[in-house]
Amino acid sequence: MDTASVIPISVGHIHDVQELRKTKPTTIPERFVKDVTERPTLDTTLSELPTHIPIINMSKLMNGNPDEFQSEILNLTTACEEWGFFQVVNHGIDLSLFESIEKVTKDFFMLPLEEKQKYSMKPGTVQGYGQAFIFSEDQKLDWCNMFALGLEPEGIRNPKLWPTEPAAFNGTLESYSSEVRKFCQILLKYIAVSLGLKGDVFEEMFGVAVQAVRMNYYPPCSRPDLVMGLSPHSDGSAITVLQQENGCPAGLQILKDNTWVPVQSIPNALVINIGDSLEHRAVVHEESDRLSIVTFYAPSYAIEIGPMPEFVDENNQCKYRRYNHGEYSKHYVTNKLRGKKNLDFARI
Incomplete structure (x- = not known):
């Protein structure tokens, strides 16, 4: 989770969107107004588009009969190959944990700014309260408050950033993150099977997997057509698990x-x-405001990553070089959110 030359944006009311919202500004501060080419499309044609993101029923993979299992594995294959995004239902995580993590997260964001600033992102890090991926004083900001923490392995944790309020925050996050970690391990097993590989191939390859969480709070905005909640990007993790507040x-x-x-x-x-x-x-x-809780699950920083030999031959040659995952992670967090350009790091 460590990085370098990052400018933390969390100090002072002017850069905190919740505080801005309280003042009910008649105009959006220029620091948040995106360039014309970067503004979101908020017309009705976009919102009415059918959403065909695949849905995976985890219970059919874990408890289904052979026909259901094979059918759902094929669905998972399609979801991974053609989308890279899908929703999982019947995932096995207790829904009371969903409610609990949402409550303590919302309670944290509702704390006074002075209390949240005790956990501000410091220069050279991407953990804490504020906005990450900010590298210059004139860089446009997203309309979002973030709180990010490293979870596993123990060495990436910063105990000073774990809040004392709300009182249930730390224990709830520990329980929630433990269940999400188990879910990621199970999902990776089925992704391996969908590729025709041994189910434990990724678990063995990853070593002690890195896990981090980022909580995002998006307050309402009087001009949503001018701002972006989170700039376009692709994630640098093996699996990203997004929980969105119901409603x-x-x-x-x-x-x-x-x-x-x-x-x-x-x-x-x-x-x-x-x-x-x-x-x-x-x-x-x-x-309306919006809350999301994002878990990032990735290989150990110590391992080397590259194309798997099972999928490389003269007709399907390597497009990416082998590299140390820690180097890639450092590259990812020391660059702006900029679409998929971070993947150029390993492109041959």
Whole structure:
């Protein structure tokens, strides 16, 4: 989670969107107004597009009969190959944990600014409260407050950033993250099977997997057509697990076939994003706030990554070089959110 030359944006009311919202500004501060070419499309043609993001029923993979299992494995194969994004239902995580993590997260964001600033992102890090991926004083900011923490392995944790309020925050996050970690391990097993590989291939390859969480709070904005909740980007993790608060308006959009497609979240489902694959962004709304909790699950920083020999031959040659995952992770967090350009790090 460590990086360098990052400018933390969390100090002072002017850069905190919740505080801005309280002042009910008649205009959006220039620091948040995106250039014309970077503004979201908020017309009705976008919002009415059908959303065909695949849905995977985990219970059919874990408990289904052979026919159901094979059918769902094929669905998973299609979801990974053609989308890189899908929703998982019947994931096995206790829904009371969903409610608990949403409550303590919302309670944290509702704390006074002075209390949240005790956990501000410090220069050279991407953990804490504020906005990450900010590298210059004139860089445009997203309409979002973030709180990010490293979880596993123990060495990436910063105990000073774990809040004392709300009192239930730390224990709830520990329980939630433990269950999400188990879910990621199970999902990777089925992704391996969908590729015709041994189920434990990724678990063995990853070593002690890195896990981090980022909580995003998007307050309403009087001019959502001018701002971006989260700039377009692709993730640098092996699996990203997104939990969205039930009843929240759609905010996540994915770039599919050069069209931004909104993802209508299924209640109590998890939205999954695999690898550094599909570009996505978040938009905000004029009257409603939105909360999301994102878990990033990735290989150990110590391992070397490269194309798997099972999928390389004279007809399908390597497009990416082998590299140390820690080097890639450092490259990812020391660059702006900029679509899929970070993947150029390893491109041959």
